[in-house]
Amino acid sequence: MKLITLLSILSLSFLIACGGGEKKAEQEAAKPANPNGLTDFEMEHGIGPVKEELQLGAIDPAKVAAGEKTFKSLCAPCHKLDKRLVGPAQRYTADRRSPEFILNMIMNPDEMTKRHPTGKKLLAEYLAPMSNQNLTLDQAKEVLDYLRSVAKEGHEKNIEAAPIFSGQQK
């Protein structure tokens, strides 16, 4: 009696499980999705508060100054410009990533390192999860202009780029 009940429950659950599996397979066949259900925008520009492409103007010296101050207080404990520390060197981040990606990474690192393939790759390389320092969007944009300015400076002075991933050619 108990055995029969158990068997029917088991077989029923197999049926359910099988049915579910087929359905899922169908969906996957219909659309080759981005990993973790990310949109194409998110794949390129990251996951976070910035959901549209920005129109960036020229680098604003006032913003650069404010951004440098924030960077030194809240980012510099883990990031140098030209040397790998706890996190990657920041000299050429503005060349490497879109402005929207940079803002999203600063403002939403928890999700970026869990769901975004680039964020996950960075976490796997550096192992220390990037801290959310709770910058406002304005503060993050100031840091962005600071990063744009140091990249520009790097090109002008021919400063060598530090590798982001180990084993990478310098």
Add this chain to the structure above:
Amino acid sequence: MKLSFKSFLILLMFGLSLAIVSCQQGSGNSALKSSTAEKVFVAPGEYDEFYAFVSGGFSGQLAVYGLPSGRLFKIIPVFSVDGEKAWGFNEETKPMLETSYGFIPWDDSHHPDISQTNGVLDGRWVFINGNNTPRIARIDLTTFETVEIIELPNSAGNHSSPYVTDNTEYVIAGTRFGVPVPQRDISINDYKGNFKGALSFIKIDQETGGMDLSFQILMPGFDYDKAHPGRGKSDGWMFFTTYNVEEANTLLEINASQRDKDFIAAVNWKKAEEYIKAGKFRTMKTKYAHNVYNDETHSATSTMKTEVRILDPGNLPGLVYFLPMPKSPHGCDVDPSGEYIVGSGKLSANVTVHSFPKMMKAIKEKKFDGESYGIPILKFEDVLAGVVEQPGLGPLHTEFDGKGNAYTSFFISSEVVKWKLGTWEVIDRKPTYYSVGHVMIPGGNSQKPFGKYLLAMNKITKDRFLPTGPEVTQSAQLYDITGDKMELLLDFPTVGEPHYAAGIPADLIKAKSKKFFKLDENKHPYATKSQDDVKVVRDGKDVHIYMTTIRSHFAPDNIEGVKVGDRVYFHVTNIEQDYDVPHGIAMIGANTSELLIMPGQTETFVWEPKEVGVWPFYCTDFCSALHQEMQGYVRVSPRNSKIKLSWSLDGE
């Protein structure tokens, strides 16, 4: 034995039917149990409906639980040092435990009470009394930390406290012991008439919550046991139970129980305010500490105050009246409407209820039955509203559900009894395991109880839990009180003696809970807000290390030039700006506790190196995958060494 197919079938059927019956019985029982379990089950990741702030009694602290699950979230250090949180060990919080007797590392915390607005819980602060060295603490419910402690002069055994008036105008605290006021060298046998009982009225600043000892009423030397502010129609009054109106000073167990009745003291605090305003007080020289913690400097200061205003009730008509109450009342509880004052004579078999309107009528008609030290005594019959007859043995404390019912704990007969206000009939009784002291319904002492659960706090738990040697766990029990009959849902262990509790719907607090301290608002004099600013400074034998933490390193992490005999101050700022990322730090051989530093906070510990060598420190709170790498060294050289102070991180 050979069985025919038919008899086999019969046997099979019989067996099957047995199995069915046993299944039904089994499932029937488990269904009952699982429905009870469901009522306290809060699924992983989900929140409890209520916060319960449960005092730790002799632990001196305040524990925060969730109801209905009974899960423990936090122990808030209040009156006792706590090495886990560096409370009383770091330089910032040491002043919080200063008193007129010096630094005291422990107390006995009894009665938490939550602030109210218009007689309804508002979730701003919790107040709690220190019993032994009389003090009141205030806990801020945005940080869940003790932010203020005020000592009470002239008090001893600060038991009938702290109770919050309808709009948190005052937190009121009464003394258990009569003591000579002012203290002096006299014979204990001269108790009668010479010993006094001080009732303290602490004014609350509505903006900051700041406490100020506004005045004391110097009462006869009875023992003031419990208290309750008037609510609604009786707002403006405060009621205290007393025992030992005999004024015995030895073997109180017998000698304080001679009279048939003790008193409830009804104090008109609005009248007291008038007398203060009219200058009818005397100012007494005294000494008491007032300690305040500041969330911007992350530091406490202790100030010694030297004066208190005294009102003498014998000379001030209309200030205090005595209401007779049978034998040694403990609980003194006012119902949500403010009409009834419930006294629990702990040596009485009945619960006696007085009527506030009747009391006012008797006062108006001046129907007094003598006086005690100039304080008029009202006639028992004139103020009596009703009696709950023979509900149990040893009534102790009553809370209310806001639906016309009262719930009284019975210490001697170990039960909670539900009875009806007005008709005084007993509706239900449920056993407790065992010897219940206080009970708590969230908001159950206010005008608006949230009458869904009742928490019973027990004094004895033998045989209820796995044994742990002679000292067994303390416990609380949760009852569902939504039906006519109460239902026991849960036993759960508590930290320290769960003496008393205050509960509040989580929705009134949780959104206001702070996530971290903003670094740019940090005004600690030794804060280091940027890794660029770390430094080590020598000032004679004092060495100040300005240090930062972030996942997962200290800056600096190599320090040289410290000498034997120095006093080394580690001023550590956690420069993280995210939720739930504290860092800890501990130094080998430091005669103090670790620090546990919240994001944006600065804390300080002192280390006095006694031997030369290279001594390590490390992070004590698991902060990241590289937590184990979060460490550093201090080199200690001989006193006469010429090595200069230097510091570094990663060679820079």
